[in-house]
Amino acid sequence: MFALKSDRGSALTFGGVALPRWLRRPARALGRLRIEDIRYPRFGASISTGALFGFVLLYGGVQGGHSEAVIQLVTSRAGFAIEDVNITGNVETSEIDVLQQIGLDGWTSMVGFDVENARQRIAELPWVDSVEVRKIYPARVEVQINERKPYAIWQFGQELRVVEANGAVIAPFYGGRLAALPRVIGAGADKAGPAIIEAVAAHPQLASRVTAYIRVADRRWDLRLYNGVTVRLPEANVAAALAEVARLDVEYALFERDLSVVDMRLEDRITVALSPEAAESHNDAFKKMMAARKKGARI
DSSP, X not given: OOOEEOXXXXXXXXXXXEOOHHHHHHHHXXXXXXXXXXXXXXXXXXXXXXXXXXXXXXXXXXXXXXXXHHHHHHHIIIIIBOOEEEEESOSSSOHHHHHHHXXXXXXXXXXXXXXXXXXXXXXXXXXXXXXXXXXXXXXXXXXXEEEOOOOEEXXXXXXXXXXXXXXXXXXXXXXXXXXXXXXXXXXXXXXXXXXXXXXXXTSHHHHTTEEEEEEETTTEEEEEETTSOEEEOOSSOHHHHHHHHHHHHHHHOGGGSSEEEEEOOSTTOOEEEEOHHHHHHHHHHHHHHHHHHHHHHHO
């Protein structure tokens, strides 16, 4: 114990040693303090015990390497739990998939929420080209997604995939509104597709009839039309062949005839093949003509 003494006109002393001037006023206040006059708040002991217990848990969690979990627990219970996630820019990307990548559990804290980790996880989704994630205090997270642009449906074997203009695969094709995309078929069609699609688009009447672009031996293209006609294009001078076949259709309604194949592979000629029905009808007519000639010759 120590004693504070003050004689009139003398400085306060502590154990016989005079206190410096800056400690004298606090010393006088302490000297007037009596323990029996202190009034403790109701349930003060319980509150103090709870505070001590909480401090011990906090300290133990930090020392044990669980500081992030401790921060999440404390701040979420203090009113900083994430309550709303606003997702924009997504068309093909499901909001449920985004929320699963973020990994919210209802008590995730804004303070401990790792924006960069969430951004990286969302960027792993197949349709996501880039993404921004922001925290808006006190309780909202904003996710802005920029999706990849589908260009065509690539069929290779039995598999259908949605691809970008550079041929990069985005995701498997499962139908829906993407069914209106051009379909390119065969090995190499994913990379070479944009060139032929753009070349055919220069002739709108022809382009409107095409249902598939078929890559043959990764060297040239066949065009499959909606009525079943196949237009065989050459390896070189594709633009000239397209212009010629488009002209023939305008002038002679080429694709309205009973044809199965229009072969443009030779520069100096166009070869056509009749449809099976037309070929059978033609054979029947030919047989009847020959039978009539034989009959006339006998007479």
